[in-house]
Amino acid sequence: MFSKLILNTVFLFSVLTAFAQSDNGQKTHLKLIKVNNKIYVLQGNGGNIGLSFGNDGVFMIDDKFAEDIEQIQEEIKKVSDKPVRFLVNTHFHGDHTGGNAAMAKTGAIIFSQENVRTRLQGITRRETKKIPEEALPLVTFSEDLTFHFNGEKIYVFHVHNAHTDGDSMVYFTDSNVLHTGDVFFNGKYPFIDIENGGSLKGSIEGLEKVLLLINEDTKIIPGHGNVGTYKDVQKSVDMLAFVYKRVYANYINKKTEDEVAKMTDITNEYDADGYGTGFIGTEAFLRMIYKSVALDRKSIENNAEKNKQAREKVEKMIIDQKQDDRN
Numbered sequence: 001m002f003s004k005l006i007l008n009t010v011f012l013f014s015v016l017t018a019f020a021q022s023d024n025g026q027k028t029h030l031k032l033i034k035v036n037n038k039i040y041v042l043q044g045n046g047g048n049i050g051l052s053f054g055n056d057g058v059f060m061i062d063d064k065f066a067e068d069i070e071q072i073q074e075e076i077k078k079v080s081d082k083p084v085r086f087l088v089n090t091h092f093h094g095d096h097t098g099g100n101a102a103m104a105k106t107g108a109i110i111f112s113q114e115n116v117r118t119r120l121q122g123i124t125r126r127e128t129k130k131i132p133e134e135a136l137p138l139v140t141f142s143e144d145l146t147f148h149f150n151g152e153k154i155y156v157f158h159v160h161n162a163h164t165d166g167d168s169m170v171y172f173t174d175s176n177v178l179h180t181g182d183v184f185f186n187g188k189y190p191f192i193d194i195e196n197g198g199s200l201k202g203s204i205e206g207l208e209k210v211l212l213l214i215n216e217d218t219k220i221i222p223g224h225g226n227v228g229t230y231k232d233v234q235k236s237v238d239m240l241a242f243v244y245k246r247v248y249a250n251y252i253n254k255k256t257e258d259e260v261a262k263m264t265d266i267t268n269e270y271d272a273d274g275y276g277t278g279f280i281g282t283e284a285f286l287r288m289i290y291k292s293v294a295l296d297r298k299s300i301e302n303n304a305e306k307n308k309q310a311r312e313k314v315e316k317m318i319i320d321q322k323q324d325d326r327n
């Protein structure tokens with residue numbers, strides 16, 4: 001299905017929805033898992049929800065699909081009666097923002113990187129499947145912001161052009177727990193939304209930023225998959241860098257996308273570890289990487305062409321100048 005990555009956003013939404021649902025069968029069953037004494041992850045259809053409970057109330061990261069929001073709210077109430085005061089969207093995809101309107105109605109204030117709001121607004125304008133105005137984040141930021149909540153600093157920071165162009169991660173500095181959004185799929189090939197500003201290079205850089213921030217004791221809530229550790233992120237970065245290098249070399253050697261899609265020797269080692277059993281299978285992953293490499297190469301080639309034009313312009317100016325001097 002990903003062989004033609006001419007995905008418009010609606011199509012992408014339905015694809016993600018379909019994947020998410022086939023992931024768990026037809027009925028949503030949510031699983032609330034304790035990460036430490038105040039932080040929980042809520043798994044089930046759609047992206048992982050992160051939750052912090054404490055005296056100040058509930059702090060929430062992402063809200064899955066609209067149709068599951070009542071069940072999600074019930075799960076939250078099992079731990080605390082306090083209201084959800086702040087909600088951070090890690091990016092705009094429907095399996096992370098679907099519950100926004102319902103959460104806003106309960107008084108939660110929604111935060112996101114500014115591109116998330118822009119993307120959601122774009123959908124509101126374009127599509128028949130309207131996203132209500134109240135689902136849009138009320139507060140946006142460009143690089144980062146810090147919450148002082150439930151006894152710790154919660155650092156929200158943007159990673160550039162990774163899974164999308166609006167990704168944020170959320171780090172609970174005292175708990176030493178990080179929610180990565182979809183920049184990290186634990187133990188699976190990630191989906192990179194190239195159509196909406198994502199890139200492989202940005203994904204690798206984003207995960208490298210994570211490795212600088214965390215340590216061996218950090219608990220990591222991925223966008224999808226189980227809670228992981230430093231080692232899991234390290235493995236993902238190594239995998240992405242390795243596959244990128246191999247696909248890049250093949251691109252330079254004029255191999256086509258179809259040819260590269262069949263080169264499963266590139267991914268052998270990771271396929272054996274089950275990386276191809278998530279949303280993105282091996283072939284789709286290789287095609288996605290190929291597209292990302294092609295985009296990178298094009299911008300390099302474009303720059304080289306622009307540099308050449310600038311040089312020619314200067315050369316012409318010098319010749320003209322000499323001509324003028326002679327006259």
Ligand SMILES: [Zn+2]
Pocket residue numbers: 091093096163182
């Ligand atoms: Zn996503």
